Amino acid sequence: MGNWLSDKYAEGTIGRRFYAGCRNVDTVEQIAADHATALFGAAHAYVQPHSGIDANLVAFWAVLAQRVEAPALARAQARHVNDLSDSDWEDLRRDLGNQRMLGMSLDAGGHLTHGFRPNISGKMFHQASYGTDPATGLLDYDQVRAQAREFRPLILIAGYSAYPRKINFRIMREIADEVGATLMVDMAHFAGLVAGKVFTGDFDPIPHAHIVTTTTHKTLRGPRSGMVLCQSELAEQVDRGCPMVLVVLVRLGRLEVVRGRAAGRDGARPLVRLRLGQQVEVCPGISTLLPYRAAPAARCCRLALCASHVCHLSGHMPEQVLSQPARPARRRPIRWIAPGRDGVTLSRAARRGFIAGSPCAPNLTGTAERMGHPVMEHVTFLVVVVIITALAFDFTNGFHDTANAMATSIATGALRPRIAVAISAVLNLAGAFLSVEVAKTISGGIVDDRLVTPPMVFAGLIGAILWNLLTWLLGLPSSSSHALFGGLIGAVWVGAGVQGVHFDTVLEKVLVPALASPLIAGFVAMTATYLAYTITARARHESVATTFRFGQIVSASLVSLAHGTNDAQKTMGVITLTLISTGTLASGSAPPFWVIGAAGLAIALGTYLGGWRIIRTMGKGITEIESPQGFAAEASATTVILASSHLGFALSTTQVVSGAILGTGLGRRLARVRWGVAGRMALAWLLTLPAAAAVGGVAAAVATTGTLGVTVAALVAVAAAAGLYAAGRRNPVHAGNVNELPGTPQPAAA
Amino acid sequence: MDVKWGALGQVFVVSLAVSVAVVVVFSLGVMALSARRSVREHHGDGGSGAVVAATLCFTACAAVVLYGLYLIVPQFH
Numbered sequence: 065m066g067n068w069l070s071d072k073y074a075e076g077t078i079g080r081r082f083y084a085g086c087r088n089v090d091t092v093e094q095i096a097a098d099h100a101t102a103l104f105g106a107a108h109a110y111v112q113p114h115s116g117i118d119a120n121l122v123a124f125w126a127v128l129a130q131r132v133e134a135p136a137l138a139r140a141q142a143r144h145v146n147d148l149s150d151s152d153w154e155d156l157r158r159d160l161g162n163q164r165m166l167g168m169s170l171d172a173g174g175h176l177t178h179g180f181r182p183n184i185s186g187k188m189f190h191q192a193s194y195g196t197d198p199a200t201g202l203l204d205y206d207q208v209r210a211q212a213r214e215f216r217p218l219i220l221i222a223g224y225s226a227y228p229r230k231i232n233f234r235i236m237r238e239i240a241d242e243v244g245a246t247l248m249v250d251m252a253h254f255a256g257l258v259a260g261k262v263f264t265g266d267f268d269p270i271p272h273a274h275i276v277t278t279t280t281h282k283t284l285r286g287p288r289s290g291m292v293l294c295q296s297e298l299a300e301q302v303d304r305g306c307p308m309v310l311v312v313l314v315r316l317g318r319l320e321v322v323r324g325r326a327a328g329r330d331g332a333r334p335l336v337r338l339r340l341g342q343q344v345e346v347c348p349g350i351s352t353l354l355p356y357r358a359a360p361a362a363r364c365c366r367l368a369l370c371a372s373h374v375c376h377l378s379g380h381m382p383e384q385v386l387s388q389p390a391r392p393a394r395r396r397p398i399r400w401i402a403p404g405r406d407g408v409t410l411s412r413a414a415r416r417g418f419i420a421g422s423p424c425a426p427n428l429t430g431t432a433e434r435m436g437h438p439v440m441e442h443v444t445f446l447v448v449v450v451i452i453t454a455l456a457f458d459f460t461n462g463f464h465d466t467a468n469a470m471a472t473s474i475a476t477g478a479l480r481p482r483i484a485v486a487i488s489a490v491l492n493l494a495g496a497f498l499s500v501e502v503a504k505t506i507s508g509g510i511v512d513d514r515l516v517t518p519p520m521v522f523a524g525l526i527g528a529i530l531w532n533l534l535t536w537l538l539g540l541p542s543s544s545s546h547a548l549f550g551g552l553i554g555a556v557w558v559g560a561g562v563q564g565v566h567f568d569t570v571l572e573k574v575l576v577p578a579l580a581s582p583l584i585a586g587f588v589a590m591t592a593t594y595l596a597y598t599i600t601a602r603a604r605h606e607s608v609a610t611t612f613r614f615g616q617i618v619s620a621s622l623v624s625l626a627h628g629t630n631d632a633q634k635t636m637g638v639i640t641l642t643l644i645s646t647g648t649l650a651s652g653s654a655p656p657f658w659v660i661g662a663a664g665l666a667i668a669l670g671t672y673l674g675g676w677r678i679i680r681t682m683g684k685g686i687t688e689i690e691s692p693q694g695f696a697a698e699a700s701a702t703t704v705i706l707a708s709s710h711l712g713f714a715l716s717t718t719q720v721v722s723g724a725i726l727g728t729g730l731g732r733r734l735a736r737v738r739w740g741v742a743g744r745m746a747l748a749w750l751l752t753l754p755a756a757a758a759v760g761g762v763a764a765a766v767a768t769t770g771t772l773g774v775t776v777a778a779l780v781a782v783a784a785a786a787g788l789y790a791a792g793r794r795n796p797v798h799a800g801n802v803n804e805l806p807g808t809p810q811p812a813a814a
Numbered sequence: 815m816d817v818k819w820g821a822l823g824q825v826f827v828v829s830l831a832v833s834v835a836v837v838v839v840f841s842l843g844v845m846a847l848s849a850r851r852s853v854r855e856h857h858g859d860g861g862s863g864a865v866v867a868a869t870l871c872f873t874a875c876a877a878v879v880l881y882g883l884y885l886i887v888p889q890f891h
Contacts, residue, residue, distance in 0.1 A: 498887050572817050584826045591830065592837040599841035603848035611844045618879055626886045695840065700833040706885050707828045713821040 077112075077303045103259050104270050106293035110302045113290035116252045117184075119277035120177045122292050122305035124165075124185060127219055127246045127275065129301040129308065132159050161188070166208075166217035166245070169193035173227030175250060192217070196227070203227070205235045212243045222269070223250030223277075230263060233272035240274075249273040252282050252290075274298060445771055446518040449778060450642045453525040455666040458635040460532040461544040462492065462670020465631065467678040468541070468701075468721040469623040472694035474802060475683025478613035479620075481674070481799035487617075488624040489672035495628015496636075496664025507552045509569050515560035518642055519767040519774060520552070523559070525638070526767075526781045527551025527760030531752060533788040539677035539685070539797070540748040543716040544631065549574055550756030555764035557757070570753075573714065578749055581704075581715040582723025589700035589724035593731025596692045612691035619698035626705055627717060628667065635663040676797040682722065684805050685741045687729030697721075697728040719749060836878050843871030 074089040075082040078097075081089070093111060100109035113119035133145070136156045142148050148156065165185070168174030172195040176183045179191030192215045197204045212220060220240040222231050233249060240247035249269035255278040257263045258270065269276050275298050280289040294302050469491075470484040479487070507513060528547035535542040549570070556564040600608050636655040639662075643649040649656070655663075683689060689697070701717075701724040708715040722745055729737040767777040846868035850861035884890045 495886070498889065568816075576817050576822075580822055584822075584829060588826075588830045588833045592833045595834060596837050596841045599838060600844050600848075603845050604851055607848035607851060608844055611847060612840075615840055615875070622879065622882050622886065625883075629886055629888070692841075696833075696837050699836050699840075700829070702882060703833045703836070704825065704829040706882055707832070708825045710885055711821055711824045711828065713818055713825050715825070 075306050077110075077306065082307075100291055100293065104276075104293055106270050106276065107296045108294050108299035108302065110292040110294070110305055111289075112305055113277075113292065115288060115290045116175075116250070116277065116279040117177045117290075118309065119252075119279070119290035119292050120185065120250060121309045122302060123248055123275045123277050123294075124188065124219065125308045126292070126294070126298055126301035126304070127248065128160055128163065129304060130298055131218055131246065132156070132163065134301075163189055163218040164215060165189040165191045165219045165221060166212055166215055167191065167193055167221035168203075168224055168227065169195045172196040172203075173224040174221075175223070175225045175252075178221045178223070178250065189219070202229060203231060205232065205239070208236070209239045209242070212239050212245065216243050217245045219248050220245040221248050221250060222273070223248075223252070225253050230267045231269075232266045233269045234266040237272040246275065247273045249276045250278070251276055252279040255279070255282065275302070446522065446774060447642060447648065449774055450518050450522050450525070451639050451662075453522050453529070453778070453781075454635050454638045454642075455662055457525045457529050457532075457544075457548065457638075458632065458663050458666035459670040460529050460536070461631050461635070462489075462667040463673050463675040464532050464536060464542070464544050464670075464678060465627055465718065466671045466674050467682040468717050469620045469627060469698075470674075471679045471682035471721075472689050472697055472725065473613075473616050473620045474679055475689045476613060476616065476691040476694040477803075478616045478691060478694065481676075481679075481802050484620075485672050485674040485799075487621060488627075489668040491621055491624035492628035492632065492671045493664045493668035495625045495630075496632035496660060496667060498625075499629040499633040499636075507549060507556075508573060510549050510566055510573060511552050511556040512560070512564045512566065513641075515556060515564040516552070516645075517559065517768070518645065520555040520559040520764050521638060521642055522774060523555035523763035523767045523777065524548065524551035524553075524756075524760045526763040526777060527554055527756040527758070530759050530781065530784055530788070531756040533785055534755075535748055535752075536675050536677055537788050537792050538744075538748070539681040540745055541678050541682055541718050541722050542745075542748045542752045543578070543718040545634065545716055546574055546578065546749070546752045547756040548634065550753040551760035551763075553753070554757030554760030554762075555767075558761040558764040559768045574753060577713070577715045578719060581719035582726065584715070585701055585704045585720040585723035586727030586730070588704060589697045589727030590731035591727075592696040592700050593693050593728040596696050597732055600692060609691050612695040615695040616691060616698055619695065619702045622702045623698065623705065623717075623721070624671075626702070626709075628664070630709070630717070632660075632663045632667045635666065636660055639663065674799065674802075676799065676802045677792070680797055680802050680805070681741065681745075682725055684803060685738060686722070686725050686745075687737045689725070689728065690732070693728040693732055696731065697724040700724045700727070832878070836875055839871050839874050843868045843875065846871060 072086070072089060073083045074086045074093075076086075078090045078093050096111040097109040100106065100111055110122060113122055133156060136152065136159065137143065137145070137148070140148055140152045142152075145153065145156070165179040167178035170176065170180060170193070172193075174180075174193060177185050179189045179193075180186045181191075185191075192211065194203075194208045194211050196202055197207075220236065220243075222233060222236045224231075233247075236249075237247050239245075249272075251258055251269050254263060258268055263269075266272070270293065275292065275294040277292050278290065280291065292302050292305065466485055466488055470479070470488050473479045474481050474484050507516070525548070528544065528551040531542070531547045531550065532544055553565050553570065596612075636659050639659050640649065640653065640655040643659075644653060687693075701721045704715065704720045704724070705717055708720075726737060726742055763777045763781065766773045766780075846864045850864035850868065853861035853864065
């Protein structure tokens, strides 16, 4: 990037060079300075620095010259330092080395060149730092004010390299004025946002600070360089940057490129303005992906800061991960953050965390499509959509499975319908809070979880929800777990290819249990029922009815509690794993309290609303149930469920309970089992997986195309769900008529 | 495919044994209660043996329920 200007000695400043033949250099430097002042609205610009540290040094010495050297010269009535006596000169040297500076601490996001010991600035100044409020991670202006009053710095520095927030420069100026300090702002990390008029008013440093420094290669996205902007009273001192700090004018050519490109004449162009604004707009995406402190108000700066103690990552790991070659964003929007090392700024200085910034993203033509605004917004949007959809699924899971616990109790009159669903809802909620084991995989190994992206989870959930609603409309109990598995299988098959589906695991975890559950539970319940009736055959009827009803209530409550610990946990797992996959939670995190609460409430609300259609089928449709049967069925179902979950062979609750009810019908002599209903139920079980998979696959095909696709899929799903609900309203089943079978020969169609 | 047939068999055997045991014991408790009522109807009092039997039966069932709670609530483990 050398040019002819690079080879020219041009020390001094415009019109006052040490060497002759600098007329063209003067012209170029003047143009650059004019562009800089026009771009930022500053009174004066000094454009010679090579970099940020040079610019800062020029600024420091300009302030020292104005505040320390000039008064000393005035006192000695000297015009130039060369005119000072030796003793005055020694006094001045001592005074220059005895000044105080107050800046932001390194661990709060400050910069090394703001007076820290390893840097020359720390060797020049007696430095003190202000931090951020540990609770909020925000700058506490009152604390800055208190510190400034006590420390009385010559220079108050505002600006940062890793503070992901806006700073109110009006307040900082008030503080500086109060203590007689010069306010200096190092805006290198957000200069683009100032130039692009994203930071305005109190957040624009130019009108508030006495002196402002910046680089040109960060958010201004130009070649490497720096500059100093100042108010007019400091202009003369700033222009003494050379010889004071002896910056050599070699980068003007580059600076001119910067001016033309990022701002200056182009600054007013909508596209440039848009790109600069984009750097802020992408931040919600970045902060969604990083568990950085106080995430909610992130839309204010282009940075996201991630402290190691929050994300359990040192600077090294993110650097390695983020330097991976790009992968197609469409397939893996979670991995958007990987499109190339240029997209991310990493600070490894403290090894205590890292920052991810957006400045290069919109600039890189090759990666803009992936790194730019839409992709990152897509991630944020998706996370919200997945969470809402997961909770909706949880809700359908609740009302679909109320019947498992309460259908027999309602049918035998052991509990009044409203009481039954209320008990079940409370126990489901309690169960949600009791469960501690987090799902380690979204699908339990049925699909390749490494290929599962949020759009696929979303699509899978849609498949499961719609199938749950359809079976609810038909009054058919079907496994919500199988519906979710089916939805995910379809979504992954379409989204990532057939190799993403583990069919042997499907056979092992879905098909075999689907066959085994009703058989085992049916046989156990049949045996138990037969024995109960045989033993109590000659017992008094009222003893039998009341006592067995009591037993029914206890066993039904156990089923509800077990349901809460298992099924709510599935949704928590989906939400938590989605948040982990997008980086919002650290890997291995337990579900946050709000996730547990939301999942528990969703399933409890669903349970309380009661899937009355399914309750009717299970309580009345399969067979007429008496209280000994109800007890035998519930006790058997509870035992099978608990045995299966503690002996390492998971069975589906829905199929266990349905099988137990069927078995209890067979176990009581003369009881009539409606095989037609049982057959329809079996058909529904058979169809659950493929049907949910089909819906999930279609949804995935749409949802994996981007934000628009997700929106379309969500709208279609909501419309379909509303349609199914409306169809249900035409022939409502509720607490009042749940125990009345319609007179049609097909009671399940209720 | 790795279907754990052994575990499935275990689930079946344990479920059958526990369910049958609970239902039989519970039914015996019901019988005892019923017997006590019958005795009282005919003699006005008595049936304390039946009460003891019923209490034993239902206590046994309660113990199983508590064990079920223990299994469900992970904090107990």
